[in-house]
Amino acid sequence: MGHSTPPDDEALRAELRAWVAEHLEPSWARLNRAADHDALVQARREWGRRLAAGRWSAPGWPAEYGGRDLPLAQQVLVLRELVRAGAPEALNSSPISILGPILLRHGTSEQRARYLPTMLDHTEVWCQGFSEPEAGSDLASLSTEIRRRDGCLRVYGQKVWTSYAQHADYCYALVRSDPYGRRHRGLTLVLVPMRQEGVTVRPLRNMAGTSEFAEVFFDGARVAPEGVVGEWNEGWRVATDGLVFERGLTVAGRIFRLRIDLETVVRPALERKVGRALGLEAGFRDRLVDMLVESRALESHVTRLLGRLEDGGPDGSHAPIAKLRWSEVHQRIWDLALEVREGALWELDSQDVVTEHLFSRAATIYAGTSEIQRNLVARALGLPSSAGGP
Amino acid sequence: MERSSSRDGADADLLHGLDDRLASLAMDGSTETVLAGGDSVRGAWSKVVDGGWLGLALGDQPGALAPLERLVRATELVGAHRLAGPWESCVTLAIPALARAGPAHAHELEAVLDGRSTVAAIPPDGGTPGEPRWSGVRLEGQRRSRQRLVGHVHGVVAAASADAIVVRAHRSDGSIATLLVSTTAPGVLVHPEPVHDPLRPAGSVTFSTWVQAADVLATSATDGPAIDTARYLVALNGLAIGGAAEAIRRTVEYVGERRQFGVPVGSFQAVKHRLADAHASVELARALTYEICDRLDRGEVDVSDLVASRLAAGCAYSDAVAACIQSQGGMGFTWDQGLHLWYRQAIMMVDHPWPRRIQRRIIWEQFQTTESA
Numbered sequence: 001m002g003h004s005t006p007p008d009d010e011a012l013r014a015e016l017r018a019w020v021a022e023h024l025e026p027s028w029a030r031l032n033r034a035a036d037h038d039a040l041v042q043a044r045r046e047w048g049r050r051l052a053a054g055r056w057s058a059p060g061w062p063a064e065y066g067g068r069d070l071p072l073a074q075q076v077l078v079l080r081e082l083v084r085a086g087a088p089e090a091l092n093s094s095p096i097s098i099l100g101p102i103l104l105r106h107g108t109s110e111q112r113a114r115y116l117p118t119m120l121d122h123t124e125v126w127c128q129g130f131s132e133p134e135a136g137s138d139l140a141s142l143s144t145e146i147r148r149r150d151g152c153l154r155v156y157g158q159k160v161w162t163s164y165a166q167h168a169d170y171c172y173a174l175v176r177s178d179p180y181g182r183r184h185r186g187l188t189l190v191l192v193p194m195r196q197e198g199v200t201v202r203p204l205r206n207m208a209g210t211s212e213f214a215e216v217f218f219d220g221a222r223v224a225p226e227g228v229v230g231e232w233n234e235g236w237r238v239a240t241d242g243l244v245f246e247r248g249l250t251v252a253g254r255i256f257r258l259r260i261d262l263e264t265v266v267r268p269a270l271e272r273k274v275g276r277a278l279g280l281e282a283g284f285r286d287r288l289v290d291m292l293v294e295s296r297a298l299e300s301h302v303t304r305l306l307g308r309l310e311d312g313g314p315d316g317s318h319a320p321i322a323k324l325r326w327s328e329v330h331q332r333i334w335d336l337a338l339e340v341r342e343g344a345l346w347e348l349d350s351q352d353v354v355t356e357h358l359f360s361r362a363a364t365i366y367a368g369t370s371e372i373q374r375n376l377v378a379r380a381l382g383l384p385s386s387a388g389g390p
Numbered sequence: 391m392e393r394s395s396s397r398d399g400a401d402a403d404l405l406h407g408l409d410d411r412l413a414s415l416a417m418d419g420s421t422e423t424v425l426a427g428g429d430s431v432r433g434a435w436s437k438v439v440d441g442g443w444l445g446l447a448l449g450d451q452p453g454a455l456a457p458l459e460r461l462v463r464a465t466e467l468v469g470a471h472r473l474a475g476p477w478e479s480c481v482t483l484a485i486p487a488l489a490r491a492g493p494a495h496a497h498e499l500e501a502v503l504d505g506r507s508t509v510a511a512i513p514p515d516g517g518t519p520g521e522p523r524w525s526g527v528r529l530e531g532q533r534r535s536r537q538r539l540v541g542h543v544h545g546v547v548a549a550a551s552a553d554a555i556v557v558r559a560h561r562s563d564g565s566i567a568t569l570l571v572s573t574t575a576p577g578v579l580v581h582p583e584p585v586h587d588p589l590r591p592a593g594s595v596t597f598s599t600w601v602q603a604a605d606v607l608a609t610s611a612t613d614g615p616a617i618d619t620a621r622y623l624v625a626l627n628g629l630a631i632g633g634a635a636e637a638i639r640r641t642v643e644y645v646g647e648r649r650q651f652g653v654p655v656g657s658f659q660a661v662k663h664r665l666a667d668a669h670a671s672v673e674l675a676r677a678l679t680y681e682i683c684d685r686l687d688r689g690e691v692d693v694s695d696l697v698a699s700r701l702a703a704g705c706a707y708s709d710a711v712a713a714c715i716q717s718q719g720g721m722g723f724t725w726d727q728g729l730h731l732w733y734r735q736a737i738m739m740v741d742h743p744w745p746r747r748i749q750r751r752i753i754w755e756q757f758q759t760t761e762s763a
Contacts, residue, residue, distance in 0.1 A: 293698040300677035378662035
């Protein structure tokens with residue numbers, strides 16, 4: 001991606017802070033999952049629309065597609081500022097960070113012109129169709145297929161854990177395009193319109209009680225010719241590029257949020273419970289300090305990771321380390337937030353803590369389980385593959 | 391930090407040269423010779439400094455200190471090769487103090503750099519990185535042009551093999567004097583301590599001696615001691631990161647070759663994941679350490695970050711080598727396999743210069759005083 005001369009950091013920060021002060025609804029700051037699901041979705045969609053209008057959604061994208069051509073360091077600055085302001089993630093944040101770069105790198109100019117603007121401004125909502133009931137960690141074993149039938153490309157199969165599928169207009173899906181292709185060979189990345197015959201969405205309820213994700217059944221859903229991204233049968237390579245970016249910028253935003261969660265959730269709870277004499281509660285304090293230390297080191301690590309992405313690719317361990325350690329610190333934070341309550345969960349605000357704690361259990365599962373991340377780190381170290389395994 | 395590519399290239403050549411030198415010492419059995427009692431730590435240390443490698447502590451201009459990133463990269467190599475001697479205290483506490491003292495002490499500096507003189511240094515044992523304290527030693531009294539240096543300090547690495555020690559002592563007016571004291575001066579007694587790390591034996595030093603004005607390298611309450619302490623902490627991190635990475639590298643090699651149940655033991659997820667976790671902790675410590683290098687070289691000191699990096703690197707080192715020992719099984723537990731050399735250094739360093747309890751307290755106190763980001 002080309003870069004025009006970037007603005008000065010301080011000028012950029014000042015511009016963004018002023019813009020956020022004007023456009024971020026106070027009620028959206030620190031939105032939590034205890035809120036009404038539909039209200040949360042609408043708020044995130046509206047925030048995404050406003051971010052796009054201000055050209056803050058994807059500041060690294062070319063200006064012609066709604067970005068600002070900012071270099072990576074300033075994209076990180078923007079991310080930090082939005083996290084600092086307590087802004088929620090835009091509803092399309094995941095496709096913007098995954099499909100967007102894929103289209104910029106592998107898509108045609110027509111695809112970029114057709115899909116990127118409406119993705120950014122949230123005119124169209126997107127979901128990701130990768131995982132299947134029999135293809136989770138072993139994604140390459142997926143079996144949803146695309147065939148030519150009645151002169152059209154049609155998709156048959158089932159996806160699962162598809163976030164926001166019930167709200168989506170499009171699904172970017174990895175499908176098997178070569179029936180004789182094995183594992184990651186013979187896959188294609190396609191863009192499937194969700195509001196058509198042949199697509200059935202069945203929301204799934206998570207253990208926290210909300211239904212953010214769903215099963216998606218494809219029974220002859222049509223894919224337009226312009227809905228094929230990159231080369232036919234090269235979908236694994238095309239999609240893997242996107243997964244690298246997912247582990248990069250997305251995890252960076254979450255890492256920057258760790259210390260904020262410690263300061264805004266855990267510390268007040270500790271102080272309220274035991275007063276300022278926290279020296280007496282060394283057990284709690286030391287755990288919080290250890291999380292602070294690891295959060296701080298993670299910030300350095302992910303900044304290095306993003307720098308390497310810009311220079312042409314990280315080594316194999318930086319990205320999985322970022323995701324692995326973020327997810328585990330995130331869980332420990334919400335463990336501590338709950339533990340500090342010491343069972344006193346009758347207060348109204350305890351629902352937020354319990355809900356966030358329940359949600360935190362997913363962090364070590366989605367976007368690559370911690371077990372898979374450890375295998376990736378091990379592979380980067382040069383350790384042998386497990387027999388028959390990753 | 392803006393850097394010229396030519397300087398990066400020169401640094402890379404320099405570090406490759408150091409790596410080759412240290413590798414040659416390891417291969418010639420220098421470490422084993424020390425362990426077998428066939429050579430003293432002083433003898434082994436002299437081989438390390440031969441060639442002027444301690445000059446890495448200094449910058450290109452007279453009196454300037456080396457860019458911290460380069461120094462820490464060199465220190466990683468020292469940690470990896472696990473050689474004898476007080477590298478980190480020498481390059482961050484002793485040599486900078488001598489260089490800062492100017493022409494009056496140029497000959498002493500030269501003797502240290504070319505290996506004719508071995509110098510140890512006493513790290514702080516109290517306070518914080520921003521306001522370090524040396525609780526064991528003080529300067530008191532005045533008789534003509536002399537003052538009395540009194541005190542007792544434990545755990546001074548290489549004290550028994552040093553010709554002189556760089557000492558920082560508090561005066562009653564709050565200032566901190568930096569002195570170069572000969573270990574053979576009247577009233578200076580060095581006692582060997584139990585040897586836990588045979589490559590870095592420590593000693594206790596008792597001072598009850600008169601010092602002249604000429605022995606004083608500097609008098610400052612702040613800048614010198616604080617800057618040197620910050621660089622010392624980061625150098626400790628370099629030893630930890632380099633040592634941990636080397637232990638992991640050796641273990642990856644071992645578990646790739648060792649076979650059980652018909653497959654390399656390194657293919658078992660329990661083994662892979664343990665080493666992956668160890669590597670992840672080292673990489674996080676590495677990232678924070680090098681960010682701090684960059685900021686310290688720009689004059690930015692963040693006490694919380696400094697101590698956080700020490701805690702991260704220290705724990706990463708000891709946890710990583712423990713994981714390596716476990717992964718190498720019975721062999722990992724043997725003396726000959728050598729992992730204990732890294733483990734001994736790790737467990738001696740994790741509570742240095744402040745215990746982990748104090749490190750956490752410093753971080754907590756800083757956290758208490760900061761606002762949300």
